[in-house]
Amino acid sequence: MSLTPQEIKQRHDELVKLIRKYDHAYYVESRPLISDQEYDNLYHELETLEKNHPELITPDSPTQRIGESPLSGFSQVTHEIPMLSLENTYSKEELFTFLDRIRRALPGKKVSYTVEPKIDGVSISAQYKNGLFSLGATRGNGTVGDDITQNLKTIRSLPLRLELENPPELLEVRGEAYMSPKDFERLNAQREKEGKVLFANPRNATAGSLKQLDPRIVAERPLAIVFYGAGKLVGFKCKTQEEWLNFLKKIGLPVPILFWVCKNENEVYEAICKLNDCRNELPYPTDGAAIKVNEWDYYSILGYTAKAPRWAFAYKYGAERAKTRLNNVIFQVGRSGIITPVAEMDPVFLSGTTVSRATLHNFDQVKRLDVKIGDLVYLEKAGEVIPEVVGVDTSQRQGTEKEIIPPEHCPSCGEKLFWEGIFLRCGNENCPAQLKERILHFAQRNAMDIQGLGESLVDQLVDKGIVRDIADLYELDEQSLVKLDRMGKKSAQNLLKGIEESKKRDLSRLIYGLGITHIGQKASEDLARYFGTLDRLSHATEEELLAIPFFGEVMARSIVNYFRKEENRRRIEKLRKHGVNFVSSLLQTPSGPLSGKTFVITGTLSEPREAVAEKIISKGGRVSNTVSRKTNFLVVGSDPGSKLQEAQKLGITIIGEKELVDLLKGD
Numbered sequence: 001m002s003l004t005p006q007e008i009k010q011r012h013d014e015l016v017k018l019i020r021k022y023d024h025a026y027y028v029e030s031r032p033l034i035s036d037q038e039y040d041n042l043y044h045e046l047e048t049l050e051k052n053h054p055e056l057i058t059p060d061s062p063t064q065r066i067g068e069s070p071l072s073g074f075s076q077v078t079h080e081i082p083m084l085s086l087e088n089t090y091s092k093e094e095l096f097t098f099l100d101r102i103r104r105a106l107p108g109k110k111v112s113y114t115v116e117p118k119i120d121g122v123s124i125s126a127q128y129k130n131g132l133f134s135l136g137a138t139r140g141n142g143t144v145g146d147d148i149t150q151n152l153k154t155i156r157s158l159p160l161r162l163e164l165e166n167p168p169e170l171l172e173v174r175g176e177a178y179m180s181p182k183d184f185e186r187l188n189a190q191r192e193k194e195g196k197v198l199f200a201n202p203r204n205a206t207a208g209s210l211k212q213l214d215p216r217i218v219a220e221r222p223l224a225i226v227f228y229g230a231g232k233l234v235g236f237k238c239k240t241q242e243e244w245l246n247f248l249k250k251i252g253l254p255v256p257i258l259f260w261v262c263k264n265e266n267e268v269y270e271a272i273c274k275l276n277d278c279r280n281e282l283p284y285p286t287d288g289a290a291i292k293v294n295e296w297d298y299y300s301i302l303g304y305t306a307k308a309p310r311w312a313f314a315y316k317y318g319a320e321r322a323k324t325r326l327n328n329v330i331f332q333v334g335r336s337g338i339i340t341p342v343a344e345m346d347p348v349f350l351s352g353t354t355v356s357r358a359t360l361h362n363f364d365q366v367k368r369l370d371v372k373i374g375d376l377v378y379l380e381k382a383g384e385v386i387p388e389v390v391g392v393d394t395s396q397r398q399g400t401e402k403e404i405i406p407p408e409h410c411p412s413c414g415e416k417l418f419w420e421g422i423f424l425r426c427g428n429e430n431c432p433a434q435l436k437e438r439i440l441h442f443a444q445r446n447a448m449d450i451q452g453l454g455e456s457l458v459d460q461l462v463d464k465g466i467v468r469d470i471a472d473l474y475e476l477d478e479q480s481l482v483k484l485d486r487m488g489k490k491s492a493q494n495l496l497k498g499i500e501e502s503k504k505r506d507l508s509r510l511i512y513g514l515g516i517t518h519i520g521q522k523a524s525e526d527l528a529r530y531f532g533t534l535d536r537l538s539h540a541t542e543e544e545l546l547a548i549p550f551f552g553e554v555m556a557r558s559i560v561n562y563f564r565k566e567e568n569r570r571r572i573e574k575l576r577k578h579g580v581n582f583v584s585s586l587l588q589t590p591s592g593p594l595s596g597k598t599f600v601i602t603g604t605l606s607e608p609r610e611a612v613a614e615k616i617i618s619k620g621g622r623v624s625n626t627v628s629r630k631t632n633f634l635v636v637g638s639d640p641g642s643k644l645q646e647a648q649k650l651g652i653t654i655i656g657e658k659e660l661v662d663l664l665k666g667d
């Protein structure tokens, strides 16, 4: 069931109210009412809602600002460089989406990453002027925080003077004040004896302590400090996060004892797992890993959202694990013919539901995990993701466990399977299992949202040969439907009504529903927004597709190939004949002084690139990632990239920020 606009608005209001309440309890009273993971779930729900309905975003929505407000009793400090939060995820899948997003924003560039423990304390900034500690501040609302210099001076691990021969004029270092889990327990035990309110966790104890106006009370609290970040630096330069952490250590500041430098995405994930294995032995409480782009040069390219940098994010260790027996493996055929091994297991309770099936993803994964039938396996589920087998308890092996052998023939149509890289695949275009998956994908909530079209019905429709293609759904009639099992007149009519209604869905959902390889929901929305109609999209060239921000070659080629295929064209004509909507309401109708003009931005401007892009779009212009002959203007900031040379080669008009402002004004 999808929500009506009114229900969506209601849910939005409700979430905003709840989150404000929890924020107040957490930040102001240092007394959380719910767990962090529950809080993050609500927060992500709000974010998703606002992403799909941007009209609901107000400047004071919790997604647009950082939680704390400055306290009375302290004087205030303005952060010249804002102190931001981190976007976070609990799921491995999303972790790779984040990494992917970073990599695609840096085409052709070599990127490495650092993985650091995410210390669960209170974010603070410390300024050292000519090597002497001169100012300490809380994050506050990100722009203005509280001056807690006197409180920080009571923390013994904070050096008041740096071990540095020629200290730079200004070093603003950022990090975390924290309480070790042991000290936290001791503090709470003592408070219990004294009949005082207990702190919920070390982070709240730290926050509560730093808020004390009397430094003598702070001095009695077992606080410690660790640094990892940079604020304003005068007279000092650094190129990578690795170099920075080593430098901090050298000059006598406490830094995370453990951190990893990773060359690629897989190494990042490995580091995250290693950290998880040992994090309970660390002196500070951790709730996750902080993943950062190592090269500082890229920070200006990647930029910032209202709340967080785009070059860093957090992976939180929230997901629960369960252990159970793997009894059998079945082979599922996906909508593109890829065979997925799926584990069938003794039912086990995991993050709120009983699960008895989990994905093994592919045969490479089977090999990597060295999992066998009969093994005791570990399962994990994060967010809404399907449970997956993440490990094997090999110490429990009996010797009777059986290998998982890839099948030779398609379990659905019997066709001989072939390998495509690590994927085993059925190449039969009429394979019933694939068709069923394609129909279910087309009908799902995020796509055409056809109510009443469930798995068992799709099975019948395909097995009886009634539906041979997604477009056939629009030819169903009551007569043929009532002949099916468990299909009364009423349900047949309801289904037909659902099918009829799906014709009105926005183009973005139709594109997603078509199931074009590599084109997910977000990409489908982008395509609808840029092209506006299916006909324009179907004639798009690779070059035009590459002009969409975050679109890579693989995606562009996949779209061009899709619309080139005869059978796909026939399907589209059939959909058209039945009156399926081919138009998007997301299209940004270009009207304004910049209408019809395409801009590319390079280098650092006075505000984040996204904000500049938005201004251009609001005046009817288009913004693209790549310079091509279709580019009208290249907007150049400081330290421009290779785009400048490309534009010069093509003779494109090059303008600075000032000229852009003039263009935005019109005339």
Ligand SMILES: NC(=O)c1ccc[n+]([C@@H]2O[C@H](COP(=O)([O-])OP(=O)(O)OC[C@H]3O[C@@H](n4cnc5c(N)ncnc54)[C@H](O)[C@@H]3O)[C@@H](O)[C@H]2O)c1
Pocket (backbone or CB within 6 Å): 022, 023, 026, 027, 032, 033, 034, 035, 036, 037, 039, 040, 066, 067, 084, 085, 086, 088, 116, 117, 118, 119, 120, 121, 122, 123, 124, 175, 176, 228, 229, 290, 314
């Ligand atoms: N339980 C509740 O009711 C409740 C209410 C509000 C907020 N919260 C929790 O607080 C979070 C929001 O707080 P937040 O904005 O401080 O985000 P956050 O604490 O999840 O992450 C961002 C912060 O991590 C810190 N950090 C620690 N180690 C780091 C490292 N190595 N590198 C970079 N940063 C590091 C920084 O201070 C940074 O600001 C929520 O996601 C939620 O989990 C809970």
Ligand SMILES: [Zn+2]
Pocket (backbone or CB within 6 Å): 333, 410, 411, 412, 413, 414, 415, 426, 427, 428, 431, 432, 433
């Ligand atoms: Zn098949």
